[in-house]
Amino acid sequence: MDGYPMARQGLAGVALSLSAWSSFIGALIATCGMVLFAPLLAKWAIAFGPAEYFVLMVFAIVCLGGMAGDRPLKTFIAALIGLFLSAVGIDANSGVYRFTGDNIHLTDGIQFVVLVLGLFSISEILLLLEKTHRGQEAVKATGRMMFNFKEAASVFVVNIRCGLLGFILGVLPGAGATLASAVAYMTEKRIAGPTGKFGQGDMRGL
Numbered sequence: 001m002d003g004y005p006m007a008r009q010g011l012a013g014v015a016l017s018l019s020a021w022s023s024f025i026g027a028l029i030a031t032c033g034m035v036l037f038a039p040l041l042a043k044w045a046i047a048f049g050p051a052e053y054f055v056l057m058v059f060a061i062v063c064l065g066g067m068a069g070d071r072p073l074k075t076f077i078a079a080l081i082g083l084f085l086s087a088v089g090i091d092a093n094s095g096v097y098r099f100t101g102d103n104i105h106l107t108d109g110i111q112f113v114v115l116v117l118g119l120f121s122i123s124e125i126l127l128l129l130e131k132t133h134r135g136q137e138a139v140k141a142t143g144r145m146m147f148n149f150k151e152a153a154s155v156f157v158v159n160i161r162c163g164l165l166g167f168i169l170g171v172l173p174g175a176g177a178t179l180a181s182a183v184a185y186m187t188e189k190r191i192a193g194p195t196g197k198f199g200q201g202d203m204r205g206l
Helices: 003-006 010-046 050-066 073-088 112-133 147-152 156-170 176-195
Strands: none
Touching: 003 010, 003 176, 010 147, 073 176, 156 176
């Protein structure tokens, strides 16, 4: 959420390199955690039942409410649209075709990457073309492609904290990286408080 605002400030290279470095730290923490706690995690995953999955879904809804901010109605509508789109395709349990409209291309459901490209990437490309046509500079040019030591040090504690949080949530059956990323972002936003500029180019949001 903060990568594009940083790119508009002329820090696209810094945002990309810092994101790659943060991903490396998170992957390192996850790898070490899997090596050290693999037997325990395997027993934990097998013990997951309907009650645990229900609690996990409630937790996801609570996280969604926490990310709503000052626009809960829009967040609720977006969640309903997302639930509807995720229901398209063949039901994994019954094999029933849901909302496919007899279209064979929808039997596998709507792919997340295709949906994101259609909703965000194409619209953003059209906006950039419009601004370029009007003579406006959409994204500032940058001459620096790597973050410096000060920038890396400012987010090091954030990387460790989010890496541990992402590992704990990521190993939960059915949760995955999406929920872990959302919870980590929301946690850092709350920790930063009013001083944080999340959504406006804050490096801690990468």
